[in-house]
Amino acid sequence: MLQIKDLYYSIGSLEILKGVEWSVPKGKRSALIGPNGAGKTTLFRIIAGELQPDKGRISKPKNYKIGYLPQEEINIEGGVLLDSVMKACTEIYSLEKKITDLHNVLDPNPEQNQRWLQQLGEYEQRYESLGGYGLEARTQAVLSGLGFKKEDFNRDIDEFSGGWRMRVHLARMLLQEPDLLLLDEPTNHLDLASLEWLEQYLFDFPGTMIIVSHDRFFIDRLAQSIWELNHGQLEHYPGNYRYYEEEKKKRDRLLRKRWKAQVSEIKRQEDFIRRYRYEKKRAAQVQSRIKALEKTERLERPPLEKKLSFNLEAGVKSYKDVLKIQDLYFKYEKEWVLEGINLHLCRGEKIALVGENGAGKTTLIRLIAGKLKPQKGTIELGRRTKTGYYAQHQAFDLNLDSSVFDEVAHSVSTSSMPRIREALGIFQFSGDDVYKKISVLSGGEKARVSLVKILLSEMNFLIMDEPTNHLDLMSLEALEEALKVYEGSLMVISHDRFFLDKIVSRVVELKNKSLNEYAGNYSYYLGKRTFERERDLNAGRVNTKGQENGKKRKTKQQKRMEAEKRQRISKERNKLETEISGLEQRIEYLENRKKEIENIFCLEDTHRDVKTIVSLQKELGEIDKELKDSYALWEERRKSLDDLLQMKRKGPEKTE
Structure with missing residues (x-):
């Protein structure tokens, strides 16, 4: 077990860690969470030995191996991908070299070989116990799981981009099987297929791990306990992320209640002291209460409860049938992307469109939004259905000379005008930010302006492509709450699985150019x-065939x-x-x-x-x-x- 005792760390006058205490349970999966700048990466670097604390100590068993995946890009030596990753298992690689060298020096005279053969047997036994004979197969499986193709195995690492090089480092760590895995944002460079593979691999990992990740679904599925780092100290929540969300609210409410009660009690005692300070009959009582107040440990004022919310209006009520797609076909030039698509969406339904990258999800919603035309089949919107379409590329359609406020105001109805400032504030445009010119905004800020325009458009059928990108946690939660109670219909594409799990009641998977439907949320879809x-x-x-040797092979294969x-x-x-x-x-x-x-x-x-x-x-x-x-x-x-x-x-x- 790893033990952290009374750990302090500062940068200049800024205290990052203030007496951190943590007994990391052996063989358990923990998540370390907290606001940006809280010190999560700093704590990881101290545990990994890259930083020295100002005070405190970290104790761990002898020969305790720690594997650390940092968030930022790291330098990785070049070399052929497959060989380079296999060499990370240093003991296996060293034994393999020793075994090869011994085979090369064996003398034809058996009497000269006795000592070498004994040494060779010991090496080979250790090599087998470490899984040396299956190392190449395991390495290929891990690389494939992380998204590398077979033709990549013989490429030089220097040919890969930063994101793929991080996968190389992750593959090395997984194969080393350290006692403790420290994973800082491991999902950043992974597509959905690789992410799901990694989840399963880590679920079966026998060692201890601590994860830092913004991916709430990833944490929710893996973490057995949550440790929140805030104001330099850790607080423990013995459950997954959903448990943490509910328990955090309870604790915050209790903390505010205790603080208010203490403030009220202190005021009552101070009033008593002030009133009777100069009365001889009450002198003993006054002195007693003064001493009691001096000994009282004052609770720190808890932060105000911050919860952003806004109402998402659906406008006019649509008829029951919102969307009907029948026998839809679409191709780019000669390649068919969609074949025989059928889909029916009713009023109030919220569905997720999922599938691998390149499966055609964005193409399908662009067809529904009227941005593309199919070669065959029909797309029919129901009566009184009003469609609002959000995609990140719409940021390029904004008027660069407009202010943020005016850009939104020009696209919404009069009834939505009073809500513009509120909505912009929720999506990180506060104070004078609303008067900034669109031309000076970053790509993410422009995307958020486009999102606000759609959300205030009072459309009863929203089609959204990755709406959660560029949102901080509070804005994201506000969007989740708004969409949960939205009375219109929704079709959404998102890589944020936790977001989908909260919002949708049906999942439509686009695979092999056609649709498969699952009547439940994202977790239901995964399980099914x-x-x-x-x-x-x-x-x-x-x-099998009837030959005897064929039957024997069949029996082994069956086993x-x-x-x-x-x-x-x-x-x-x-x-x-x-x-x-x-x-x-x-x-x-x-x-x-x-x-x-x-x-x-x-x-x-x-x-x-x-x-x-x-x-x-x-x-x-x-x-x-x-x-x-x-x-x-x-x-x-x-x-x-x-x-x-x-x-x-x-x-x-x-x-x-």
Whole structure:
């Protein structure tokens, strides 16, 4: 176990770490979170030995290996990709060289070889125990999982860009299997397929790991505990990211309540002292209270609760059928991108469009938005459907001579005018920023102006391509809340899986030029897709012929397949059980909160406060909806787990 005791670190007069205490549990996956500048990377560098603390100590077992993936680009020596990554396993590489050298010096005379043969046997035994004979296959698997193609294996590392070189460094670390992995934003340079592969790999990793990541879904799936670094100190939350979100709110509310109570009590005592200071009869009481106040440890004033919110208006109500796509085909020049697409969207539905890069997601939404025309098929928008389309390239369509405020004002209705400043503030344009010229804005700022224009457009069908890019956490959460209660229809593409998980109720996957639909949120889609893969794998049959040697080979192959199947079932079982446990925690929290609200409604004072009633009714409605979705998702996961266990009990299917 790694132990951090009373750790301090400063840059000049700025204290970054103030007495950090942390016992990093062995074999557990932890996430380190906190605002930008809190000191997360500094703490990582101290643990990795790159920085020395001003005070405190870090104790770890002897020969404790730490693998550190930094956020910034690092220098990596050149060389052929496959060989270079394999050489990261230094002990295996050293043993391989020793074994080769011994084979080269063996004497034809057996008597001269006895000592060397004994040494060779020891080397080979150690080499085998470390997995040396399977190192190349493992290296290829890791590189493939991280997105490298087979033709890349013989390329020189110097040919790869910075993002791919970071993947090289990550591959080396994973193969070294250190005692502790420190991963600082490991998802930054990964596409979705590589990200999902890494999640599964880390889920099965036997060592200890600490992750820093802005990817909330990644943390939620992997972290068994959350450690928040703020104001130089750590606070522990024993659960995943969703648990942290709810528990953080509870703790903040309690902290504000305790601070207010203490302030009130101090004021009461000070009033007593002031009133009776000069009365002899009360002198003892006054002195007692003065001493008590002097000994009181004053609580630090907690920050005000910051929660940005705005209403997303849908405008005129559309008819029930919002979108119908029938037998749609589209191609660029000679290559077909979409073939036989069919899709139906109803009023109020929120769906995610997912798929690999290059699958045609952006092409499909541009067709729906009327920016492209299909070669065949129909796209029909329902009556009174008004479409708002957001894509990042729309930043190029802004008027560079306009101010931020005027650019938005020119595109919204009169009824939305009073909300412009509020919306711009939520998306990081505060104070005089609203009078900046569009021409001086960065690309990200221009994208946020385009997003505000769409959100205030009062359209009842929003089509959005990566709306979460360039948003800070508070703006992102405000957008999530707005879209959750938005009464219109939504089709969205996003790499932010946590965002999709909160918003959508249906996932549409674009694969092999056609659509597959999943009636649930993103977590449901992932679980269902994994189950489908397992089902397809287990549906295979080993074709054999009647020869005896063929039967023997079949038996060996069956044993290997059965072992692989047991391993896959075990991994999937662990994943399902983790998801079910998380859902049960969430359901328990929601049910308890529902009881709290119902009890509040029973209080006489509540009925005098109309705002409180409206707020609680709204929260109760959201809880009922989330409970319904959570129950359905729990039943689906439970059924998947039962099916998996049934599959395990049945064992492998026999072949004739």
